[in-house]
Amino acid sequence: MGAIWAIGELADGAPTKLTLEVATLARTLAEKAGSEAKTVLVGEGAAAAGSAAAAYGPDVLAVEVDGGLADRPLAAVVAPRLAALIEERQPSYVLVGASNDGKDVAGLLLGLTDLPLLANGAGVSWGDGGPRVEMSTFGGKLVTHSAFSEERGMVIVRPASVTAEATAAPGKVETVGVSVAAELPQVRVTDRVEETGAAAPIEEARVIVGAGRGIGSPDGLRVIEDLAEAMGGAVGATRAVVDSGWVPYGQQIGQTGKIVKPALYLACGISGAIQHKVGVQTAGTIVAINKDADAPIAEFADLFVVGDLFEIVPRLAAAIRARKSGSS
Amino acid sequence: MTRLSNEQVALRDAVRELADDKIAPRAAEIDQSGEFPWDMVELLAKQDILALPFPAEYGGLAADMISMLVVIEELSRVCATTGLIPAVQELGSLPLLHGGTDEQKQRWIPDLAAGKMLAAFALTEAGAGSDAANARTRATRDGDDWIINGEKRFISQGDVAGLVAVFAVTDTSPEQVNAHRHMTCFYLEKGTPGFSAPRVEHKMGIRGSTTAELAFADARVPDANRVGEVGDGWGLAMKTFERSRPGIGAQAVGIAQGALDVAVKYAGERKQFGKPIGLHQMIGAMLADMATHTEAARQLLWGAAERIEAGDPHAARWASMCKLFAGDTAMAVTTDAVQVLGGYGYTTEYPVERMMRDAKITQLYEGTQQIQRLIIARDLLANL
Amino acid sequence: MNIVVLLKAVPVVGTERLDGSLLTDRSVQLEANGNDEYLLEKALQLTETHGGETILLTVGPAGATEPIRKALAMGAARAVHVVDDAIKGSDMRATLDILAAALRKMEYDLVFAGADTSDGQGGVLGAALAVRLGVPYLSYASEIEPIDGGVRIHRLSPTGYDVLEAPTPAMVMGTQLLGAPRYPSLRGIMQARSKPVEAWSLADLGLAPAAVGGGASTTKTLDTSKPPERAGATFVREPADAAVTQVVDFLAGRRLI
Numbered sequence: 001m002g003a004i005w006a007i008g009e010l011a012d013g014a015p016t017k018l019t020l021e022v023a024t025l026a027r028t029l030a031e032k033a034g035s036e037a038k039t040v041l042v043g044e045g046a047a048a049a050g051s052a053a054a055a056y057g058p059d060v061l062a063v064e065v066d067g068g069l070a071d072r073p074l075a076a077v078v079a080p081r082l083a084a085l086i087e088e089r090q091p092s093y094v095l096v097g098a099s100n101d102g103k104d105v106a107g108l109l110l111g112l113t114d115l116p117l118l119a120n121g122a123g124v125s126w127g128d129g130g131p132r133v134e135m136s137t138f139g140g141k142l143v144t145h146s147a148f149s150e151e152r153g154m155v156i157v158r159p160a161s162v163t164a165e166a167t168a169a170p171g172k173v174e175t176v177g178v179s180v181a182a183e184l185p186q187v188r189v190t191d192r193v194e195e196t197g198a199a200a201p202i203e204e205a206r207v208i209v210g211a212g213r214g215i216g217s218p219d220g221l222r223v224i225e226d227l228a229e230a231m232g233g234a235v236g237a238t239r240a241v242v243d244s245g246w247v248p249y250g251q252q253i254g255q256t257g258k259i260v261k262p263a264l265y266l267a268c269g270i271s272g273a274i275q276h277k278v279g280v281q282t283a284g285t286i287v288a289i290n291k292d293a294d295a296p297i298a299e300f301a302d303l304f305v306v307g308d309l310f311e312i313v314p315r316l317a318a319a320i321r322a323r324k325s326g327s328s
Numbered sequence: 329m330t331r332l333s334n335e336q337v338a339l340r341d342a343v344r345e346l347a348d349d350k351i352a353p354r355a356a357e358i359d360q361s362g363e364f365p366w367d368m369v370e371l372l373a374k375q376d377i378l379a380l381p382f383p384a385e386y387g388g389l390a391a392d393m394i395s396m397l398v399v400i401e402e403l404s405r406v407c408a409t410t411g412l413i414p415a416v417q418e419l420g421s422l423p424l425l426h427g428g429t430d431e432q433k434q435r436w437i438p439d440l441a442a443g444k445m446l447a448a449f450a451l452t453e454a455g456a457g458s459d460a461a462n463a464r465t466r467a468t469r470d471g472d473d474w475i476i477n478g479e480k481r482f483i484s485q486g487d488v489a490g491l492v493a494v495f496a497v498t499d500t501s502p503e504q505v506n507a508h509r510h511m512t513c514f515y516l517e518k519g520t521p522g523f524s525a526p527r528v529e530h531k532m533g534i535r536g537s538t539t540a541e542l543a544f545a546d547a548r549v550p551d552a553n554r555v556g557e558v559g560d561g562w563g564l565a566m567k568t569f570e571r572s573r574p575g576i577g578a579q580a581v582g583i584a585q586g587a588l589d590v591a592v593k594y595a596g597e598r599k600q601f602g603k604p605i606g607l608h609q610m611i612g613a614m615l616a617d618m619a620t621h622t623e624a625a626r627q628l629l630w631g632a633a634e635r636i637e638a639g640d641p642h643a644a645r646w647a648s649m650c651k652l653f654a655g656d657t658a659m660a661v662t663t664d665a666v667q668v669l670g671g672y673g674y675t676t677e678y679p680v681e682r683m684m685r686d687a688k689i690t691q692l693y694e695g696t697q698q699i700q701r702l703i704i705a706r707d708l709l710a711n712l
Numbered sequence: 713m714n715i716v717v718l719l720k721a722v723p724v725v726g727t728e729r730l731d732g733s734l735l736t737d738r739s740v741q742l743e744a745n746g747n748d749e750y751l752l753e754k755a756l757q758l759t760e761t762h763g764g765e766t767i768l769l770t771v772g773p774a775g776a777t778e779p780i781r782k783a784l785a786m787g788a789a790r791a792v793h794v795v796d797d798a799i800k801g802s803d804m805r806a807t808l809d810i811l812a813a814a815l816r817k818m819e820y821d822l823v824f825a826g827a828d829t830s831d832g833q834g835g836v837l838g839a840a841l842a843v844r845l846g847v848p849y850l851s852y853a854s855e856i857e858p859i860d861g862g863v864r865i866h867r868l869s870p871t872g873y874d875v876l877e878a879p880t881p882a883m884v885m886g887t888q889l890l891g892a893p894r895y896p897s898l899r900g901i902m903q904a905r906s907k908p909v910e911a912w913s914l915a916d917l918g919l920a921p922a923a924v925g926g927g928a929s930t931t932k933t934l935d936t937s938k939p940p941e942r943a944g945a946t947f948v949r950e951p952a953d954a955a956v957t958q959v960v961d962f963l964a965g966r967r968l969i
Contacts, residue, residue, distance in 0.1 A: 073867070073876060075839070076849070100852050100868065107839025108849070110808065116930030117804050120832035127934070136939065137736075137831045138728035145934045153930070156836070185848040187878040190864075195872035207968070231969070239888075249854070249868065249889055256747065256828050256888060264968045281939060285966055287959060293947065303962050304945040311952040312959075319960050320969055334778070338785065338901045345895065376898040389902050399898075 001035045001151060002092035007082065008041040008053055008060075009074075009101060015041065015053040017204060018097035020164035022157050025124060026095055027057035027167065032126035035092070039171070040085065042078040044070070050173030056164060059171035061085070063178050071189050075104030080180040083112035088178075093131060094154045095124070106156050108184070116153040118146050122161050122259075131155060136278055159203050160261035160282070195248070202251055207233030208262045210253060210280070211241050214269015214290060214309055218246040223313045224268055230317040230324075236260065238276050254279035268309045272297025289313065330630040336395050343402040346375060347410075355407035358536035359682050364488050365536050368410045373443020377403075381418040382425075386437035393571065393633040397578035401626075404582025405589070408686035409536035411582055413446075415575040416484050416537075420447025422568040423493045423513045427556030436491055436515070448489035449572075450480040450542055451565055457482075458699050461505075461562065465544060467496035467512060472551050474498075474514060476522075476544040484693070486540030487525035490518045494544070495561045504559065511561030515553045522547030533685035566644065570636050573647040573694050577629045580654035580690040584622045587658075587665035587683040591615060594669050594678070611668055618661045625650075625657040645707035652700040655690035662687040713764040713821040713858055713880075715755040718811065718838075719783055720745040721776035722830045733926065734933040735801055736831060738772065744779035747826035747834065749786075749893040751886050754856055755824055756787045756894070762858055765789035767818070771799065771810050777909065784904035785896035791909045792818065798914055801926025808837060810924060812844040813917035821880040822863060827852060827887045838885040848878035854889035 006026035008019035015023075023039040030037035037058035041049055046062035054060045063085065069077045082105065086094065094115060096106040103119075110117050122143075123134035133146050133155055202208055209228040211221060221235075228235045237247035239254055253260055255275040265283040270276060272288070272295055280286065281300055288301035289309045298304050305312055332340065350371055358365045372378050380396050382388020391399075396418065404411025421440055424432060424447075439445040456462040465478025476496055486492060498512040499505075516523050527541040556564050592615055595606030605611045632646035640646060662684035666673035673680045691697045721742040723729075731737040744752070755766040768783050768791035770776050780791045794814055802810070815823060823845075825838030835851075842849035854873060855866035862880050866873040868887065896904075914921055922928060946962075948955045963969045 073851075073874075075851075103835045104839050104849075104851050107836035108843055110804065110836060111840035111843025114805075117836065118931055119804070119834075119836055132934065135832060141728065141939075142730070142936055143939050144730075144734070144936045146931055147934055149930050149932055184843065185846060185878070185882075187848045187850055187876050187882075189874050190877050191875040192869065193866075193872045193875065201870055243888070243892065249887070250870065255832070264963070278939075281942070285963075285968060286942070287962070288945070293949075298945050298947075300942045301945040302942065303948065303959065305948045305955050305959060307949075307952060307955055312955060315952055315956040316959055319956050323960060323964075323969060334781065335901060335905055338782065338896070339898060342896060342898060342901060380898065389899055391902065 001033060002090050003036045003038050004030045004033065004093045005091045005095065006037065006039045006058060007094060007096045007102070007105060008039050009097060009099060010041060010043045010045060010049050013045045013049055015049050016097070016099070017164065018099055018102070018159050019053060020056050021159065021162040022095050022097045023053055023056040023058055024165045025157060025162045029093070029124065029126050029131060030058070038091070040082065042081050043074070047173065047175045050175075051170070054171040054173050055166045057167040057169070057171055060173045062173055062175045064175065073104070073187055073189060074101045075108055076184045076187055079105050079108035079112060080182070080184060081178045083109060084178045084180050085176065086113055086115070092152050096154060096156050098156045098158045103156060106154055109154060116148050116150070117156070118148070118153060119156040121155045121157045124155055124157060124161075141274060158259055160259065202234040202236050202253070203258055203260055205234035205260075205262055207231045207264045207266070208236045208253070208260055208283075209233055209266045209268060210236045210238065210270055211247065211268055212238045212270030212276075213240045215241065215246075216269075220269075220310070221246060223310060223317070227266065227268075227313050227317040230320045231264075231266075233262070233264070238270055267297055267301065268313055270297055271295045272300065329627060330394070330634065332394070332398065336398055339391075339395055340398045340402055343375075343377065343399050346371070347402050347406045351403065351410050352406035355410070356676070356679065356682065358407060358409050360535075362530070362535040364485070364538045365410065368407075369413060369443060369446065372410070372413060377414055378417050378443040379441040380414065381421065382437050382441040383433075386433055387441040388437065393574065393637045394630055397574055397629060397633055400575055400578035401582035401585065404579040405586040408579060408583050408683070409534050411579045412484065412534060412537045415572070415579055416449070417447055418575060419449045419484075419568065419572040420489060420491065420493055422571055423449075423555050423564040424515065426567050427513065427560055427564045432515075432552075432555060440491070445490035446485055446488055448483055448486045448492045449568070450483045450486060450492050451495045452482050453479060454481045458696055460565070461508060461511075463495060463497060463511065465494070465496045467498050467514060470548070473548050474551065474554065476514065476516070476547045476549060478544050480542040482529065482693070483540050483542055484537055486542050487528055487538050492516050492518070492542065493555070494542075495565055498558050498561075508562040509559035511565075512558050513555045513561045513564050514549050515555055516547065516549055520547055520549060532688060533682070534689055569695065570643045570647045573651040573700075574629060574633055574636065576690055576694040577625070577632075577650040577654035580651075580658035580687065581622065581626050581629055583683055583687050583690070584618070584625065584654075584658045584661040587662040587680050587687075588615075588618050588622055590678060590680055590683075591618065591665040591668040594672075605668075614664050614668060618664050621657045622661055625654040628653050642707055645704050648695070648700040648703040651690075651694060652697055652704070655687075655697060658687040658690050659684075713759065713762050714767065714819060715759060715764065715822045715824060716767045716769050716815065716818055716820040717748065717752045717755050717783075717788070717824045718826070719748045719752065719768045719770045719779065720826070720829055721770055721772035721779045725830060728830065730933075730936060733801065734936060735926070738775060740775075742772065742775045742778055744783055745826060745829050745834075747828050747888060749783075750888050750890045751824040751826050752783055752786060752788065753893040754886060754890040755822075757891075758856065758858065760787070764821070767792065767820070769811070769814055769818070770794070771807060771814070773800070780909055781904050782896060784907045784909070785900040786894055787900055788907070790907055792912060793909055794912045794917065796914045796921070798921035798925045801929055802924045803929040803931045804833070804837065805930055806924035806928055808840050808844065809919060810914075810917065811837065811841055813919055814912065815841065815845055817917070821882075823847075823881070823883045825883065825885045827885055835885065838883050842883035845881075845883070848882040849885070850876050850878055850882060851885040853884055853886040856884055856886065856890065
């Protein structure tokens with residue numbers, strides 16, 4: 001059996017949290033499979049970032065990329081190099097984290113190589129001679145387990161489906177050279193625009209306060225933001241709120257947004273439709289605040305406060321602040 | 329049993345969504361204010377609903393009859409006044425469609441199809457309701473024009489229409505009267521000197537659909553506005569009813585369905601004596617009968633439409649039957665709906681009292697139920 | 713500009729289930745994949761403004777004619793429906809082969825694909841197709857506009873967006889941020905009946921049945937289960953102040969504050 005590769009992503013010169021999760025996964029699967037694992041980093045500064053990734057177990061293959069490709073989309077640069085490396089070293093399984101760039105890389109690899117692909121993996125274990133990939137489908141209604149017909153394939157792995165775990169025996173970093181026969185058809189990045197109010201990625205937050213239609217208007221967001229601040233958490237929103245233009249898409253939680261796994265999720269004015277449920281159902285604790293005691297969210301919340309969120313949320317924020325300052 | 333084609337289902341679903349989202353929220357206000365809902369006209373025009381009955385070459389959608397009936401039903405389900413708008417647009421245009429020249433159609437239909445102008449149908453008079461042939465409004469030839477004198481009464485949307493089909497007597501000789509060749513159809517544009525709408529009625533129901541009195545005082549209309557030959561008026565009116573009566577049947581089915589939906593929902597939620605009242609037998613039986621009659625009315629309506637469109641020789645009988653049954657069904661179902669909701673049904677908190685008031689007109693206009701029965705009986709006995 | 717929109721026909725949301733072979737049951741009523749309708753809307757806006765045609769491409773069973781008709785009613789000019797019994801059970805690789813073969817027989821400036829599908833596996837085929845067709849690939853578009861000889865998009869980034877440009881023909885994958893799809897007008901519904909829908913079989917594409925379908929699949933579904941249930945909720949129905957005290961105690965008890 002060939003190796004199991006974790007394809008890593010760099011942000012600001014360091015491997016992303018998702019990379020470390022996927023690296024952990026590759027390591028644990030390789031242990032069960034009795035084969036070896038590698039973390040592959042392709043990009044500018046790959047070698048320098050190598051040791052941070054190697055702390056999570058697998059040896060790292062670092063492929064440096066010429067700065068001259070900086071005006072091209074990341075995936076377009078990474079994928080042909082990975083394809084060449086895959087061709088050369090013939091890993092059995094390739095795991096890719098489901099960031100936007102990761103999905104692009106996996107899609108391009110589907111075209112560049114002949115590896116089969118299973119997308120939307122919510123959990124991967126080692127099954128009968130190969131990975132057993134758990135996927136949630138139909139908006140979260142059903143869970144399926146799939147495998148490959150042959151002993152090779154690619155799996156796209158969702159964030160927070162694995163907990164990143166550093167190891168006592170870090171791997172080695174090997175800088176590798178790769179030559180590509182041809183670059184992909186040209187796409188140029190002509191500008192990178194930062195938008196004000198773009199929040200830190202909510203996937204990283206320990207506490208998330210979610211805003212649903214119940215907030216009524218963009219003004220209704222203020223109490224939500226205040227509660228998030230009191231708890232040191234992030235603000236998320238349902239698709240309805242994002243479609244109304246009150247919250248940016250990057251904070252959308254659900255099947256067509258982010259899947260999050262915070263320790264605490266406070267759902268304010270959210271009915272709990274299944275497409276939203278799939279985004280939060282693995283959170284540690286779910287507290288719902290809603291006027292309607294029959295809302296579907298009652299089926300998967302731990303605590304359901306029946307009431308007007310505009311009454312409850314400000315008082316809750318105040319109570320938490322008071323408690324933190326030790327005066328309660 | 330008639331089933332809808334995929335396209336008719338698509339039409340129905342599109343109009344249903346529009347009705348639920350944009351029209352239902354306005355229904356109570358339209359009823360309370362009694363004001364003609366121009367915003368609904370705009371909405372219907374924008375969605376091409378008013379274009380349905382017109383030929384494609386004049387900007388219409390050439391819809392088949394059942395498609396038209398499905399649309400009227402879906403609108404009437406949430407607002408009988410709004411449901412009437414496309415029905416009256418068709419009613420007022422049918423004489424033109426049946427008897428007009430290509431030039432006349434070219435002149436008027438594009439604006440009617442685009443919803444830029446509303447049409448109305450003026451046959452009824454104070455002294456000529458069921459006995460419509462006894463109309464007195466006169467049209468006298470004067471050179472290339474006609475001069476019209478008289479009054480019309482109970483004309484749906486007669487005051488808001490830009491174009492009105494007016495049926496006037498052009499020959500009082502007994503032979504022509506007996507042969508029903510005494511009337512001629514003229515289309516008058518709003519603003520014609522001598523043509524006015526001095527009054528609107530205060531009504532029990534469909535209160536947003538303004539019902540007007542029309543007055544003609546030496547109103548001059550060019551011969552180019554005569555539709556059909558002199559003496560064709562009565563025949564054009566009868567031909568019109570073959571299509572327009574099912575339209576009212578559709579309005580009635582819609583009203584019934586709307587009331588049924590409210591009653592079923594209420595009976596499922598309201599608990600008395602430990603369970604939802606719908607599970608108590610007397611209420612359950614009422615709901616069952618309401619649903620069965622509504623479906624039967626709908627099926628008769630569609631069956632009639634298929635036959636009328638196919639040119640059935642008994643088209644007039646089919647048109648009367650479906651309007652008769654649907655109107656009586658609407659009245660019975662809405663009355664029962666108020667009953668199911670009890671005291672609450674009597675208040676304006678629920679729409680059923682409005683639906684009951686709206687339903688009554690379907691037993692009155694477009695030919696009373698008694699006239700429909702006369703027509704059906706005569707047709708049954710026609711070969712004697 | 714001619715735009716081909718990839719339209720996936722999926723079971724009506726809420727009625728989805730697996731069949732006996734643990735494949736998505738497509739014998740139920742089908743509708744257009746939600747996200748694809750956003751791409752269709754954008755394509756319609758672009759062809760309405762800049763001229764050209766919006767063409768639909770669907771690989772699906774007979775029931776796919778329903779969502780195709782609706783998309784034609786929204787304003788697409790015509791459709792290509794690849795339908796063949798042998799396609800059932802095809803994995804992503806086979807679907808890719810079929811779509812690539814179909815697109816090679818079509819002319820276009822742009823191909824649009826959606827970022828997600830109701831079965832969760834969306835967002836990857838577009839990239840693979842672009843490689844097969846040898847065209848540029850632009851993804852996660854929140855905005856699309858034509859430029860001289862090419863296309864420009866806004867690509868979502870963690871901090872805002874990047875502006876990408878490429879020559880056409882090109883493949884663009886887009887998100888819900890492109891704007892909600894229109895309701896079909898009645899005129900559109902009735903005009904749809906006369907718009908051409910070409911049905912292509914595997915033979916028309918030069919593909920052998922043995923190369924696609926369940927038999928050739930490189931992946932397989934082993935089993936299914938319901939998502940794990942959480943232990944029901946505890947309800948708090950007190951007035952606001954008392955309720956908040958309960959919440960704080962609850963959170964403290966779980967060491968969350």
